[in-house]
Amino acid sequence: MKIPIINSKRQYETIKSTVEPKVLEVMRSGSYILGENNKMLESELAQYLDCKHTVLLNSGTDALHLALRALDIGQGDEVISTAFTFVATSESIGIVGAKPVFVDIDPDTFNIDASKIENAITPKTKAIIPVHLYGQPCEMDVITDIAKRHNLFVIEDACQAIGAEYKGKKVGTIGDIGCFSFYPTKNLGTMGDGGMIATNSQYLKDRIIALRNHGGAIRYHHDEIGVNSRLDEIQAAILRVKLPYIDKWNEQRREHASYYNELFSKCSLIETPKELDGAYCVYHQYTIKIPNRDTVHKTLSDMGIGAMIYYPIPLHLQKVHAQYNFKEGMLPNTEKNTKLVLSLPMFAEITKEEQQQVASAVIECVEKTSSAVAI
Ligand SMILES: Cc1ncc(COP(=O)(O)O)c(C=O)c1O
Numbered sequence: 344m345k346i347p348i349i350n351s352k353r354q355y356e357t358i359k360s361t362v363e364p365k366v367l368e369v370m371r372s373g374s375y376i377l378g379e380n381n382k383m384l385e386s387e388l389a390q391y392l393d394c395k396h397t398v399l400l401n402s403g404t405d406a407l408h409l410a411l412r413a414l415d416i417g418q419g420d421e422v423i424s425t426a427f428t429f430v431a432t433s434e435s436i437g438i439v440g441a442k443p444v445f446v447d448i449d450p451d452t453f454n455i456d457a458s459k460i461e462n463a464i465t466p467k468t469k470a471i472i473p474v475h476l477y478g479q480p481c482e483m484d485v486i487t488d489i490a491k492r493h494n495l496f497v498i499e500d501a502c503q504a505i506g507a508e509y510k511g512k513k514v515g516t517i518g519d520i521g522c523f524s525f526y527p528t529k530n531l532g533t534m535g536d537g538g539m540i541a542t543n544s545q546y547l548k549d550r551i552i553a554l555r556n557h558g559g560a561i562r563y564h565h566d567e568i569g570v571n572s573r574l575d576e577i578q579a580a581i582l583r584v585k586l587p588y589i590d591k592w593n594e595q596r597r598e599h600a601s602y603y604n605e606l607f608s609k610c611s612l613i614e615t616p617k618e619l620d621g622a623y624c625v626y627h628q629y630t631i632k633i634p635n636r637d638t639v640h641k642t643l644s645d646m647g648i649g650a651m652i653y654y655p656i657p658l659h660l661q662k663v664h665a666q667y668n669f670k671e672g673m674l675p676n677t678e679k680n681t682k683l684v685l686s687l688p689m690f691a692e693i694t695k696e697e698q699q700q701v702a703s704a705v706i707e708c709v710e711k712t713s714s715a716v717a718i
């Protein structure tokens with residue numbers, strides 16, 4: 344039995360007949376950068392998210408880093424975020440020369456514990472980056488209220504959460520800037536790298552358009568150091584084919600999550616994901632908490648089940664941030680949950696039979712390893 348954590352080829356088969364002619368059309372057009380597909384996709388995505396502007400970029404990492412640049416955050420500034428995320432979140436803070444300040448997570452959602460943010464604010468704090476991890480929205484009304492009272496910017500890391508909603512609003516449109524990734528394994532993934540920012544601010548949109556193109560809004564006029572971070576036309580054309588399916592695919596992920604919950608309900612050793620009140624979670628990952636996680640992970644991998652640990656080392660303990668001397672023990676919930684989480688195969692096209700096989704294997708491994716420990 345081989346069940347990968349995500350099966351991109353299976354999704355490709357469902358859109359092959361539409362996407363292939365679109366890619367060919369771009370190849371034949373001779374227009375490869377910042378063409379009609381970029382223009383159309385930006386407006387289609389803004390309409391989908393119900394926000395005023397989107398700007399397409401080369402990656403989610405660039406979206407985060409350019410969002411910080413556009414808000415003039417840099418040397419001497421502090422940015423509050425979570426250590427329970429992919430490195431790109433805190434790496435972006437480092438790229439602009441600011442210091443990441445990590446707040447512990449809520450163990451129920453794996454997201455930043457909004458009730459602990461205020462304690463971490465100092466005169467140097469400029470922004471908060473909540474990460475909607477695994478497609479689960481953060482508690483945005485608490486976070487935006489804190490930001491308003493302390494005059495801070497909110498940059499949402501929605502790289503794993505396109506289509507997720509918090510109290511009826513799409514995540515990534517609630518703060519000042521939302522950052523998205525179109526990396527192939529994302530809920531809306533392209534066939535290479537890709538990213539985007541969303542904002543309701545004309546000023547921030549213009550700033551990011553300039554930053555993505557060598558710091559100049561007018562050709563060969565460069566006002567500041569920028570980057571080359573454009574989404575190529577082939578990727579934009581692919582995303583235009585996929586975008587109309589995103590709600591259906593997210594809804595299928597939610598159905599699969601409910602089915603996993605049902606299958607796991609017979610094993611009390613397995614903790615299934617919880618959803619925040621008012622949140623529409625899009626299950627970029629379906630992540631359980633289990634005892635003896637590493638043994639179970641290895642057994643499942645040996646059986647051909649693509650379970651993954653997102654993420655094995657929290658960011659405050661990564662060498663990349665060694666200069667700040669963050670200590671083990673400073674984020675107890677983050678550190679504890681890092682050792683418990685296991686993400687299971689999750690993609691829109693997974694079948695009920697595959698889910699049953701995954702669930703039986705997980706339950707068997709968890710029960711076996713736990714009784715071995717008890718002896
Ligand atoms: C939470 C989070 N932030 C940022 C990123 C960076 O996105 P990209 O890989 O497109 O640079 C990712 C991608 O995995 C992510 O999961």
